[in-house]
Every structure is written in structure tokens, then in C-alpha cells.
Amino acid sequence: xxxxxxxxxxxxxxxxxxxDKDPIATxxxxxxxxxxxxxxxYLDGFAAQEQDTLSELAxxxxxxxxxGFVAGRDTLLGDFQTRFIASNLRFNSSxxxxxxxxxxxxxxxxxxxxxxxxxxxxxxxxxxxxxxxNSKKSKPIQANIxxxxxxxxxxxxxxxxxxxxxxxxxxxxxxxxxxxADIGYFRVKAESGEYGKSVGTGNKYSExxxxxxxxxxxxxxxxxxxxxxxxxxxxxxLFINYNGKDYEFDSTEPxxxxxxxxxxxxxxxxxxxxxxxxxxxxxxxxxxxxxxxxRNPTDTKLWVGNVEAAK
Numbered sequence: 115x116x117x118x119x120x121x122x123x124x125x126x127x128x129x130x131x132x133x134d135k136d137p138i139a140t141x142x143x144x145x146x147x148x149x150x151x152x153x154x155x156y157l158d159g160f161a162a163q164e165q166d167t168l169s170e171l172a173x174x175x176x177x178x179x180x181x182g183f184v185a186g187r188d189t190l191l192g193d194f195q196t197r198f199i200a201s202n203l204r205f206n207s208s209x210x211x212x213x214x215x216x217x218x219x220x221x222x223x224x225x226x227x228x229x230x231x232x233x234x235x236x237x238x239x240x241x242x243x244x245x246x247x248n249s250k251k252s253k254p255i256q257a258n259i260x261x262x263x264x265x266x267x268x269x270x271x272x273x274x275x276x277x278x279x280x281x282x283x284x285x286x287x288x289x290x291x292x293x294x295a296d297i298g299y300f301r302v303k304a305e306s307g308e309y310g311k312s313v314g315t316g317n318k319y320s321e322x323x324x325x326x327x328x329x330x331x332x333x334x335x336x337x338x339x340x341x342x343x344x345x346x347x348x349x350x351x352l353f354i355n356y357n358g359k360d361y362e363f364d365s366t367e368p369x370x371x372x373x374x375x376x377x378x379x380x381x382x383x384x385x386x387x388x389x390x391x392x393x394x395x396x397x398x399x400x401x402x403x404x405x406x407x408x409r410n411p412t413d414t415k416l417w418v419g420n421v422e423a424a425k
Contacts, residue, residue, distance in 0.1 A: 184209055302335065312324065332392050338386040
């Protein structure tokens, strides 16, 4: 069973390195070309076409590092923030504010796309960058490629360039997402989600049968009755955003065990009931997962996590 309370996988190709183990960052901080938009000095002597290619790749790294930083990931940009503070340099205040705003928000980086930027873009960029780096036999030339890239990332930290505010769209999306809401008579929370080929009930008579090409998604949910009398909650639907479309799954598996589903059970006032809602989903589908509880006049959807395509 795959837990997705925290999104797994990495979107970033450059992560923070301890200060005493990153001489490239140390030299970049010493030169401070990032503060005057002169990172290109590291590529003096390179062919014009190669300079253009490295600049395009650095643009993607700037975006991925800025996104990773505001999402609380371990990034090279975060390392530069520490170095900026130690050197009494002003770090990009917008990124710091963005990061604070997203402190308790879900991480949506795995499937984030914006203006041609995507996880696939990061993967392609990493391959191209490494290919160029490995094609150079001279250690000083390799070092200059790294310095240029590191410098461009540091420039984002200094608030320089077109990508200094790049995460604003992501922040707007992520900050609007929640896993808790007051819906009807209840305070409803999607506490976590998991998925896999089996449910794991521990009871062979209650365990749903496995079908070829499908698997199960389990929402760990809680309902607190906020009313002054007993009320009945309803399961609702699971939504997976796949290839730009929302696919709705409104049928739960009929598991007749304590701790699963609703079974038309009422909840007394101010009592919280926890349960597991099990939905069957196809193997091929992947993307961000939302749950819309039933009897929902505002059509509120709660974020559950992310599901990857079956391998």
C-alpha cells in the first residue's frame, strides 16, 4: 500500500549541499556576479550557441529551485538563503513570504504545470545539463558551467531576473487548497490517503476482490457533528485530475467492517467519527486527488494527495 500524506518523488535536480562541501557556491558568493546580472561572465570563451543553451537550462533551474524553496523542499536556493544571511545580503523577501504562506499547505509540485513548465521539463533539463557538463574534459570548464548555473539560482535569491516571482501562480493555487472544511452539519477532514492493489482489511471475507487493471484508493476521513442533534454524514465522491480532466468516482467498495464506510450511521452532537472510504480506480490514471463529501451545498472539495500511474 502506498501512503501519500506527503508527496513522494523529487521535482528538483539541484539540492542543498553543506556549506563546507560546496566550493562552487562559496566561489559564487565571493564573486557576487548574481547581484549585478553578470553570471554570464562564467561562460566567457564558450561558443555563443552553447551559452544560449546553458542560459535556457538555467532558466528552468531557476524556476524549479524557486518552487522547491517556497514548498519547503531541500534546495540549493535554501542554502543560498543561509549564505546571504551570513553575508548580510538581502534575500528575496517575496520567496520568504510565499514559503510562510504555504507552511501548512499540501505539496502540489509533482504535477504542477504552468506556461510550459512541468516535471517533464525538469527531467529533460537535467539530462541536457549533465550531458553538456560531461562533454567537457576540463575540470575548470566544468566548474564554470556549475558556477554559471549556481549564480543564476543565487540571482533569484537576490530578487533579480524574470523568475524572482515565478512561484506566485503556484502559491495562489496551493494556498487555496485545504483538507478540512465545515460542510453542512459537519467539520470534515481528509486526514490522509493511500492506494494499492489491496485494501488490507485483514479479513478475507471482507477484502474486495482484485480486478485486472484496477486498484484501490482509501480516504482516511473524519466527521465531527457540529449540530445539537444527531446527524448522518454521506460518503461523497473521489476526483482525480488526469490529463486536464476531473474523473469522478462516486461508488465506494461495500466493506462491511467497523472503521469502513458510513452505512447510514448517525453521529451524535459534537462527536467525531473516523472512517475509511474505499474507491476502486483504474491503474492508468494518475494526478492530484480530491474528495468531495456528500450533502455538500457549496461543492467543497478537500485535497487528499497525489496518485501515480501503476507500474
